[in-house]
Amino acid sequence: MKKLTLLMGYLLGCIQIILAQSFNNLPVITQKPPLHGRHWMAVTGKPLAATAGAMIFNKGGNAIDASCAMLAATCTMWDVLSWGGETQALIYNPKTKKVIAINALGVAPTGATADFFKNKGMKYPPEYGPLAAVTPGTPGGLMTILAEYGTMSLKDVLAPAMQMAEGYPIEAQTANQIERNKEMIKQWPYSKKVFLPHLGEKREAPDAGEVFVQKDLLETLKKLVETEQQALKKGKSRKDAIYAAYDRFYKGDIAKEIARGCKEQGGLITEQDLANWKVKIEEPTMTSYRGIDVYKLQPWTQGPAMLQTLNILENFDIKSMGYNSTRYIHTLYQAMNLAFADRDFYYGDPAFAPEEPIKGLLSKEYAKERSKLINFEMNDPKIGPGDPYPFEGKQNPYKDVLQKWGNLQSQLYTPGNPVLDEKYFERFQAGTTSVEAADKEGWVVSITPSGGWVPACIAGNTGVGLSQRMQSFVLDPKENPFNVVEPGKRPRVTLTPTLALKDGKPFLSFAKQAGDEQDQLLLQFFLNIVEFNMTVQEACEAPSFKTLQMYSSFGAHEKVPGGLVLNSAMPTWVRKDLTRMGYSLSYQERTSGPINAIWFDWQHGTFWGGSSNHGEDYGIGW
Template identity: 70%
Template structure:
């Protein structure tokens, strides 16, 4: 799925290791594997070096951070950085003129016929992880064009130019090429995917080799149609915004939409032309909590983002700094706070446009968090379940009778502890990747995006070159798991994707995001605490050793749980390990456990930006 699986086999340099200092370093200094990025004018960070270059190109053409972020989004989708053009886009944008954070919901929804009854009639316990029946409607094209039209400054033609050059042919990276080779048997099930991905069909290696020029003719033609439509609209006297929306109309209601529907239904999917025509990007109000004078923003509960906010509310009741970075007490306390927040995520989070609505006001209540914090004991509770937030918002819980069942996991859900290691399919699902995009400019625009969906192996929709999302798998079919997150046409599944922005003193403080499925808000929570509680700079914080809990439902596949299971970095001292065993944990140890996180910290004292880019694989940043 993403570099997390291949790179955990690499040797890890010991840094930020429980207060140790290395020879030649002054006390308090800590080396990092990658340098901090310093910029005065702009910063562009994402999951691929070529895509970061696309962002830098747009900045050099005079674009703002939204323009650059859209160019990086287009490039990463074209390069299959664990997403494609048929996936979904989630973004937070700081608008410097309005001095507010804006949320972009460009997640596709369930197509016509996608119901609990339909999937059960197919003999399924969950919607499938792959294939045409896993696909929500494409969201990324609409998300990109909406952000560009509303908040950008350049034309669609300018912003798509790097991606179109990539579609005409680029030297494919080993990560993507090898992912294609490893998935080739599934890819062969879908004729259009086989034609695009398997350039050496019938040979021993059927995927492209690393460095080979990878060409996507159909995708190039699709992007070319969007640019042609924009040009025609401009020639007819339309404004920049109207011309971009004309291209958006062609994708969702014109000949592109018709081919997406035809190609999807040919391969067994459910899309109708009405499904694409009726889907719209939502510009929303984000959710926010205040943590010690810092306002932390996340997307609404159609993502897992509020779990980070809930965790912060719970952790406010503890003296984390006094516990010490990654002490046994600290790791246990953070693990337990996440248990409480993610148990609520698993039971309550869903698309707020549908009934029943998640009780988000109660879930984010400081009083609710205080009462949840009282449940944290000295040892791990493997049956930690959801709480009842309804009284904290003056309501009555319609599913209160299910709460006693929610903490009980079936034998099928519990993934046995001996099935450990990075080659375990459970880990592949739990840490399913995406990419992240961070952009900021001297005028104050800040953009944080976690796009995803349509990763390899993806079903390509006919002759469009568009790889379809696999996001239907994040629905559940059993209301005892989550009575709010059951599939129905037009409904968005609850996803893991979760960009972050934080403000302090009314100005941007941090912009941060990470790939990694259910691990995302765990790693982002610890990154934030590394900066705020332990005074790490942004690069130290993205590389620092984190802990990952597996005591929550996986959002993918069969939604398994591993109660009490914890992943730690392999340089964790033996005395910390011993204390955690006493507290009831089962531990795995990996060379890297931090993400990969990409982030920007704003230095208002000096008028500059500090960028942190993960020391995993391909993530890369450029600044000026």
């Protein structure tokens, strides 16, 4: 009987693999058509924002100019971010043939210490309100990107966003989000003034399609443009004129009002915090997977976790397992858990001590050792961080903390069905949009901006919604000694744009929204193309799965060992196998993103654009 059971299991596995591999031989009709372009491509979180990018391209701008216009538009439309949020970008420069990393993440303000929050009875910094805010990063990020790599003026690039601030027809998604959160919004007078134009009525938020006006934000943007134009009249270069506007935001009257409005509402951001903050132009992190170079930001983001996972998976024949077979899902889940356990312990701001062991974490030898821990029969709910220090010739200074981390882990995680807990899952996939742009000159931009989502606390009479990124810090070094809150420090964030090069040329530009699930779904998207030969649109729509076996970067920082979210279309036999292997299954109808991406067709000299089949994300190509 036992032999018969084993034989049946083997045959069933073979059937799964055959069915999965046959996917490549079938014509696939996607729910959204792929985008095609020869001259440029613009894909982002809102159709109107993609139109803003198209307007700039049509005026002769390059992908840098267009991406800045899209970024400004998405901020103005509150597409899960606003002007007080943060911007993270990867840029391919065709002149140098190098990938550049942009770090425009805000920092913890003066007074934001672990003791400060502990004395308020908090286990983590708060999710919402002025105490959740790091310094605004997006305005500085946008202006730095434009000044250093763009061709157009700030006036031209901000024109679409300024028209929107004058008034644009608000879409249902944002309007309803405002209505759902109106009681919280009423705590903050400047937010109430902007978001609730119908105070006292049954519906106090704008209606879908109503013209949404942001007078204060328009004035702030006008000030930036006026400063730039005055500098140009004085003979300043385009670049210096943009930086003059930058200085007005961070050191002038705009900064003064942001600090005043923040303090009035109980926040910590000071004028000095704003003046001291700087955008960083950095080296990205990178690994090579089967001849393709994949680039991410440094470990102040979770991005290197995807690179670690690729290094681990390179030790296995992924393709032979079959797309979304039981063995494929299990192998990826275990590999991701190994990388995310390292993320949860070792990632933080490299500008602050201790120094992250990123060289060891990204070494192929370390990945090979980690891959040996995978149990191919059962999920390991207790997997923890490894020790990458020997792989860069050092001793681990946190061995004692690391040994106790497993005990801490069992105390912290919240068991149960996370999908049924709406608050948990809302936090887990919170925030963020993405901006992808490319042009015929070879410029490629991938941006994952975020922060200041509804319900946002607006800073005084600026129209600038403050970030909520402080919540990604921890207060206890036993959880992560690299990510304890400290004034001037950047929190370790989930935001993670991606670029991939093949044979030294752009291959893929891709990013997605939704918190902790970003890198795990970007990983699967990448494998869909590289291992399973899907087109970019097929890869964007293809059913993915999600591991919940990592600490959430938001709210109460819960985790669910064995938690696995599958697509509702997953076959019964796969569900049964995974349950037997120790997984706690939940389901979603759509699990692919939203991912936005551009694939470079060098054979024909064209672009293919893709966007997942849910959400409002989409683009335009020409």
